[in-house]
Amino acid sequence: MDMNIFTLIGQIVVLVIILLVALCFITTILGLYLLKKDKLIFPKLLLFTLNLTYTTIKNVSRLLQLDDLMVDRISIDLRNRLNKLEFENTKAEDVIIVLPHCLRDTTCPAVLGESGLECVKCGKCSIGIIKKISEQKNIDVYIVPGSSFIKNILKQRKFKAVIGVACPLDLNLAMTSLHDFTPQGVYLLTDGCINTTVDVEEVIDLINKTLPATNYSINDFKEE
Ligand code: SF4
Structure with missing residues (x-):
């Protein structure tokens, strides 16, 4: 038996x-x-x-x-595609952008506040450009040193959709935990703790797709 x-x-x-x-x-x-x-x-x-x-x-x-990281990239691409239509039907003021701390320049003059890094748009890194374009559409940008800050953002304000930038591993985890907020993700081109890079055009393209749709480009804000 x-x-x-x-x-x-x-x-x-x-x-x-x-x-x-x-x-x-x-x-x-x-x-x-x-x-x-x-x-x-x-x-x-x-x-x-x-x-x-x-x-x-x-x-x-x-x-x-x-x-x-292939599995993270596949998962991010899938979520981006599944959420695309709903994201493009979301008003800009209902969208937030979460950027990683590591995108900043080594000589970044910004200080860390309750909602993350307080960028002064000094022009030394891509965060400044993304912030300038986002302001035109009333999209709040959060520059965070870690996922714990995302919990603070969730407590602070309501939003319907989120554009996230991070390394594939962190981005996949964040998009999975924020799956109710129509996430759109852009993963970093270079990884690390500082001076990382992202395809800024890809982020701007997502900003442009929020309602009302716009046609901003990186060149519109470079010389300001
Ligand atoms: S643009 Fe903003 S985040 Fe980038 S280095 Fe300047 S103050 Fe720091």
């Missing part, structure tokens, strides 16, 4: 492992297809399996010495 129970448990464990491996395989193939072909196939199912198999895919990727 005992043997039968152990055999059954063993079979269930093997079945679960096979299902997990199959899910990881399907998720990776669909995710790579999405990234390479720029297509969207079963996005909600893919997001679900990505969340379910996230840790396993990461561990296997590290074991095979592959880029384990």
Whole structure:
């Protein structure tokens, strides 16, 4: 009798492992297809399996010495696409932008306040340009040193959508926890603790899409 129970448990464990491996395989193939072909196939199912198999895919990727941030990038791209329409139908004043502290210049004169870094738009880094354009549309910009500041923002004000910039790992985690706020994410081009970079045009493009739609460009604010 005992043997039968152990055999059954063993079979269930093997079945679960096979299902997990199959899910990881399907998720990776669909995710790579999405990234390479720029297509969207079963996005909600893919997001679900990505969340379910996230840790396993990461561990296997590290074991095979592959880029384990691939799973974060796929997840960010999926959420961006799934939220695109709703985001573009959101009024600018209902949108906030959350930028990482590490984008600032090494000689940044800004001080840290309750809502993050208080940028004075000195022009030494891309945050200044993003802030100038956001002000034209009444979009609040928060420059935060860590995800704990996002909790402060949530307590401070109401918003319907968020544009987030961060490294792929942090951005994916933040977009997952803020999934009720129609997040749109732009991941950093270079990582690190200071002087990181982002595709500013990509951020401006998202700002322009908030209602009323606008056509601002980086050149409109560079010389101010
Ligand atoms: S633009 Fe703002 S964040 Fe960037 S260095 Fe100047 S004060 Fe700091």
